[in-house]
Amino acid sequence: MTTTETDGFIDELRAQSQRYHDQHPFHVAMNAGELNRRQLQGWVANRFYYQENIPRKDAAIMANCPHPAVRRRWIRRILDQDGTADGGGGIEAWLRLAEAVGLSREEVLGERHVVPGVRFAVDAYVTFARTRPWVEAVASSLTELFAPDLMAERLGAFERYYPWIDADGLAYFRSRLQQAPRDSQHALEVVTEYCRTPEQKVSAVAALTFKCDVLWSMLDGIGRAYAD
Numbered sequence: 001m002t003t004t005e006t007d008g009f010i011d012e013l014r015a016q017s018q019r020y021h022d023q024h025p026f027h028v029a030m031n032a033g034e035l036n037r038r039q040l041q042g043w044v045a046n047r048f049y050y051q052e053n054i055p056r057k058d059a060a061i062m063a064n065c066p067h068p069a070v071r072r073r074w075i076r077r078i079l080d081q082d083g084t085a086d087g088g089g090g091i092e093a094w095l096r097l098a099e100a101v102g103l104s105r106e107e108v109l110g111e112r113h114v115v116p117g118v119r120f121a122v123d124a125y126v127t128f129a130r131t132r133p134w135v136e137a138v139a140s141s142l143t144e145l146f147a148p149d150l151m152a153e154r155l156g157a158f159e160r161y162y163p164w165i166d167a168d169g170l171a172y173f174r175s176r177l178q179q180a181p182r183d184s185q186h187a188l189e190v191v192t193e194y195c196r197t198p199e200q201k202v203s204a205v206a207a208l209t210f211k212c213d214v215l216w217s218m219l220d221g222i223g224r225a226y227a228d
């Protein structure tokens with residue numbers, strides 16, 4: 001692939017940022033300090049369902065990917081979420097966030113607050129990774145290209161507007177500031193390496209559009225369930 005071809009493809013992928021969930025009214029309200037305690041709790045409990053399914057999604061990508069060099073780096077994502085021992089990893093950090101907003105670990109792990117739209121959207125993402133060509137599933141992870149700005153904004157907003165949340169509870173977002181750029185850079189390298197034909201490139205962009213819709217639908221479901 002020539003540089004120009006790659007550039008055009010990467011531009012198209014990056015253009016999907018227009019559909020990213022940073023612009024969803026629920027996130028806009030969150031970052032403007034307009035959510036109450038119940039709404040933040042609802043978001044944290046529902047987003048946990050996404051977190052706990054991310055390693056299963058990544059394991060599906062690895063199961064479908066025939067390239068050792070890709071799998072060797074991809075496996076890091078699973079360890080980032082699951083940790084390498086009890087008490088470590090992103091899922092545990094998210095549970096600490098849940099406690100910091102006043103939820104118990106049990107109620108979050110029990111998925112009692114998970115609304116149907118969130119369950120549908122997250123399950124669709126995992127199914128996508130299980131059933132579509134592995135490189136499309138890699139492309140669908142590229143929303144992480146857009147995540148660091150949102151994460152930085154969220155950290156500032158939480159410290160400023162929601163001081164009742166213990167700052168230690170925000171460790172998850174701090175760790176993602178480093179992890180997301182590393183992961184999305186790798187995913188971008190993989191997608192540009194393995195999507196060569198126009199059809200493959202169209203499918204990769206469509207996969208990323210699909211993923212933006214997954215994230216958007218989750219916030220639709222949460223916003224409706226926890227409306228004022």
Ligand SMILES: O=C(O)c1cc(C(=O)O)c2c(n1)C(=O)C(=O)c1cc(C(=O)O)[nH]c1-2
Nearest residue numbers: 054090140141142143144146147150176215
């Ligand atoms: O809080 C967010 O806005 C946000 C967004 C995304 C994303 O853009 O997909 C991820 C995460 N967080 C996240 O924490 C995470 O581990 C993650 C993994 C993935 C993925 O698709 O593989 N996206 C995201």
